[in-house]
Amino acid sequence: MADTFHFPSPAKLNLFLYITGKRADGYHELQTLFQFLDFGDELAITPTQDGKITLLNPLADVPTEHNLIYRAATLLQQQTACKQGANIALTKRLPMGGGVGGGSSNAATVLVALNQLWQTGLSLEKLAEIGLILGADVPIFVRGFAAFAEGVGEKLSLCSPPEKWYVVLKPNVAISTARIFNHPDLPRNTPVRSMAECLSQPWANDCEKIVRDQYSEVEELLAWLVQYAPSRLTGTGACVFAEVESEDEARRLFAQKPRNVEGFVAKGQNISPLHQSLFP
Ligand SMILES: C[C@](O)(CO)[C@H](O)COP(=O)(O)OP(=O)(O)OC[C@H]1O[C@@H](n2ccc(N)nc2=O)[C@H](O)[C@@H]1O
Ligand SMILES: Nc1ncnc2c1ncn2[C@@H]1O[C@H](COP(=O)(O)OP(=O)(O)OP(=O)(O)O)[C@@H](O)[C@H]1O
Secondary structure: OOOOEEEEEEEEEEEEEEEEEEOOOOOEEEEEEEEEEEEEEEEEEEEEOOOOEEEOOOOOOOOHHHOHHHHHHHHHHHHHOOOOEEEEEEEOOOOOOOOOOHHHHHHHHHHHHHHHHOOOOOOHHHHHHHHHHHOOOHHHHHHOEOEEEEOOOOEEEEOOOOOOEEEEEEOOOOOOHHHHHOOOOOOOOOOOOOHHHHHHOOOOEOOHHHHHHHOHHHHHHHHHHOOOOOEEEOOOOOOEEEEEOOHHHHHHHHHOOOOOOEEEEEEEEOEOHHHHHHOO
16 A cells, blocks of 8 residues: 655745735735744645546535645646646645635645655746746745745745744634735735835734725724734735734633634744655
């Protein structure tokens, strides 16, 4: 029987996110600070010789051909003319559509892991380029270092923000990334600044105001969290996070969360847990 290999597929936070313009193709230019978390999904991958990509536990709401795990594996096969296949099982812990990048992270883990298991020999740079076809957040997960990101999130500059503890909460609401980016009132002209300048100013998220205005669940949760610690939206939501100095403080705050809200406690990681496990 073939061996099965286990890989982390971590969450990310956007510690700040500014929208600096809109491209001709409709995508928005960003300046954002990405950091990974020591919490996420897990993939168990068994390489096979039959060329088939099989998802052992498909997601209920996502048809297999749309699943970013399946799409990443078939894209790598196509790009490398690889004849091998894989059986892939997903342990899903991250809220979907939460702004913590679960689907993008799954795609990146598949690209990096299968490149190793299939011995297709692509560089991380090339895998990040392929990843961008699947989503704007995939390259950061492929590269695996905390970064100041520009473009649509693919131009990465190494950065080492403090690895704080976070309480991440998901209000009971689904928010479409496309809907927020298409909203007429979204601020789209924050001035482009250097990384040093962005880091030295108070950190904020340009999507936060309209998300708070439109979703009372997010407004109420942030209003509650901010009483205890600096708190913001990640990505286009729905998740919000509070940053604190210690695990104890994070766990105490998490224990008081409203009952109808899911979430988790995690520590910021400037090296992705995937890369920590693969390239120690
Ligand atoms: C908000 C962030 O999570 C910040 O990290 C990302 O920019 C979103 O990345 P993502 O979820 O991978 O988004 P994608 O799946 O590439 O895009 C979803 C939709 O959001 C809009 N979109 C996304 C990213 C971007 N920079 N500008 C956009 O306008 C587009 O309408 C796109 O069709
Ligand atoms: N393997 C997957 N895991 C999660 N979502 C997936 C997956 N494959 C496809 N999707 C689809 O992608 C959508 C976005 O998923 P994802 O978990 O990346 O959202 P997100 O946390 O909002 O990401 P981002 O921060 O990149 O906006 C989901 O709502 C789902 O329909």
